[in-house]
Amino acid sequence: MMRWRLTGRYLFSILLIVLFVVCINGVMLIGLLVWQSHTTAPLSSQPVESFAREFKQYVQIDEGRPTISSVGKAVLQQKHAWIQVLNEQGEEQYTYRAPKTLPTSYSPVEVVQMYKYKEVDADTTVFMDSVNHNGQAYSYFIGVVDRNINRYVLSYNTAQLGKSLNNIFLLFLIIDSLIAVLIGYVFSQRLTKPVHKIIDDIKKLANKDYNVVSQSKGVYREVTHNVQDLSTQLKRAEVERKKLDRLKEEWIANISHDMKTPLASIQGFAEMMKDKDYDFSIEEMREYAEIIEKKSLYIKEVIDDLNLTTRLKNKQMSLNKKNVNLVSLVRNLVIDLLNDPKHQQRSISFDCKGEAVFLQVDELLLRRALSNLIFNAVVHNDPDTKVTVALEETSIYIEDNGKGMSREELDHIFSRYYRGTNTGESHKGSGLGMAIAKDIIEAHQGTITINSILGEGTTIRIELSTH
Structure with a gap:
């Protein structure tokens, strides 16, 4: 159970790191686009281009001569714009609110130059579109007088663009790596800190220091509980071992004392019986022999008990x-x-x-x-x-x-x-x-x-x- 919880915690950490990095990339990309829009185009010109394309609905052709409706005039006034209508030969056919400095005819090259590059003045941006009527095509320029509107012609070098993209990719890679390392470090600290504590507790137990207090509410809760339980068992076993050692020492002292008495009797009577200076009767010899026999049987009983308990304890008794x-x-x-x-x-x-x-x-x-x-x-x-x-x-x-x-x-x-x-x-x-x-x-x-x-x-x- 703990193994799955630990695996889940690691997988969750990895998933969280990936999601966080993706969010950071998104924020950086949006920030880059906003920065680019503020540094290259103060105000998007797309709505104005749409206005220029859709203005053809207000252009009317009466008896071969183009005009604009009253609604179109109102729209131009509202947009602070003017219009100049040209025929297929580039000759002026109609103007409304147009500056008097505009040419009255354009060559094809001048039409392109007027649309792409030429500025009427610093505050005017020119847009171009066309309208067809009965097979006759008319082109028109719409100039919007607003210094906040700009149109740029994009030109780029392929090699330079590739280099810029590589630099941007490298920048994103460095930032993502730093973020991943930082988040990984934070999560690894959270995951490994309890492990270090468990290792320290195990080292204490190995050094016979059983005063271990381990508490954890995380994924290692089961491990710390088992370490704490092991500490309690070892402490109890150590107390029992000391008691057993004390009992064993007391037993050795007692049994040694108890065996010395019969051995002393056996040795004493044996020395008396072999001494030539003593002249014992048959009854006395039998009495002493009986005492020696009893003492010997007692010692044999103790030795038999030792042998039997050892064999039983070691499961050697069949x-x-x-x-x-x-x-x-x-x-x-x-x-x-x-x-x-x-x-x-x-x-x-x-x-x-x-x-x-x-x-x-x-x-x-x-x-x-x-x-x-x-x-x-x-x-x-x-x-x-x-x-x-x-x-x-x-x-x-x-x-x-x-x-x-x-x-x-x-x-x-x-x-x-x-x-x-x-x-x-x-x-x-x-x-x-x-x-x-x-x-x-x-x-x-x-x-x-x-x-x-x-x-x-x-x-x-x-x-x-x-x-």
């Missing part, structure tokens, strides 16, 4: 789907959790109306995701918290009436490296559990949503895709 009964899968997860001595006293219930809901899923990954979610609902709440796991067709609900979460925790609950405020010393995980659960569910084309009210509890809904 799903091994098969037909799985979700009812059995979720029920077994709840039973396994209750069989753990640490959680035997917890209130965890499973609710499902049917006995079989089959779906094509990766059982190991889905078990990992649901286990993370149920385990979090248990360990991040008080011992008397009631946790309910419900299954309705392809929807899985995990509800509790525990501590709930604040808006800030909800905004970051699926962020990698984020640890909620409810995490205590009893559960120092990798901080990747919720992110891993979300990635696994989305890898199954499913969705996960969390609603929580601080102090009232949390509800997690998982909707699995049937495709």
Whole structure:
């Protein structure tokens, strides 16, 4: 859309320039004609020539002698003119108001000279025409006494005329070019000024200066709107990136601290066990070995989480789907959790109306995701918290009436490296559990949503895709 508007603006500019130049040429041509008329002919003689040609209607032939009617005499008086009528031999036959200095007969050459070149006086211009009567031709001179009337005989040199026309054409071409350049410059400024502003804004964005304020009401309105929208998105992304960097730094610090403790225990017990100065019993050796095993499993869990979240994030995890009964899968997860001595006293219930809901899923990954979610609902709440796991067709609900979460925790609950405020010393995980659960569910084309009210509890809904 913007492309057509921009093309239309350019076409309109070109059309406007052409029309303006044509108008200027017309004005210059009219001005040239007016100037020429004022410098070569103060008053056009054409109307007077028409008067001289049409005057024959007032010429009458009575018994072979020409006269003029009374109306013709009145017209001559009104025009301040006189008349001299000649026969075919150039002899005077009749005059009215003619000067007495006029010849009474003319040779053919004198007739031509009288019409074209000879002036009776400085104020008189002579015009000539003829009238026929019964095969007899009479010529007449009409002299108009008016210094504002002139008649000129045009003579010109072809080469000089061509040169003059070339000069006029060159003058028009120069003027038209200057006008076109001037108008083109003005329009180009109007069209390119917003472009320069857009380029400057893009340079700012490239230099990570996202404080761009672009407003345009012209043809570039859509572009400036998109630049402004991009600036807002980049600014928001920069804020999120800084938050993620901060969370990542905090996570690295926390996970490093958490891993130092088991490593210190492993190293300490290993050094004690190899020291010849210590004499341990079999029971003590087994106790120390059990501690080393637990600490090693914890470190392995963290490393496995790191590996899994990286593969999920980079879409490198291929799903091994098969037909799985979700009812059995979720029920077994709840039973396994209750069989753990640490959680035997917890209130965890499973609710499902049917006995079989089959779906094509990766059982190991889905078990990992649901286990993370149920385990979090248990360990991040008080011992008397009631946790309910419900299954309705392809929807899985995990509800509790525990501590709930604040808006800030909800905004970051699926962020990698984020640890909620409810995490205590009893559960120092990798901080990747919720992110891993979300990635696994989305890898199954499913969705996960969390609603929580601080102090009232949390509800997690998982909707699995049937495709």
